[in-house]
Amino acid sequence: MTPKSGLFLLASCVSAIAAVGSIFELSSGNPDLGNLTTGIILAISLPLGGLFFFAAVRSAQTNQ
Numbered sequence: 340m341t342p343k344s345g346l347f348l349l350a351s352c353v354s355a356i357a358a359v360g361s362i363f364e365l366s367s368g369n370p371d372l373g374n375l376t377t378g379i380i381l382a383i384s385l386p387l388g389g390l391f392f393f394a395a396v397r398s399a400q401t402n403q
Contacts, residue, residue: 343398344402347398351389355388357384358384364377365377365381
């Protein structure tokens, strides 16, 4: 693993944590940041998590 792929993987993990947290906040019925802000965080973090994970795998495969 290279530092670049490690950073992509770290960003993917942070995005996944944000997505799961947003889902729990929205399912609670009364999110701390409001429905709109929490929904925006969820909408941004889901694709970013997948994108960062894909970038981490591609970076690791390239450097093998």
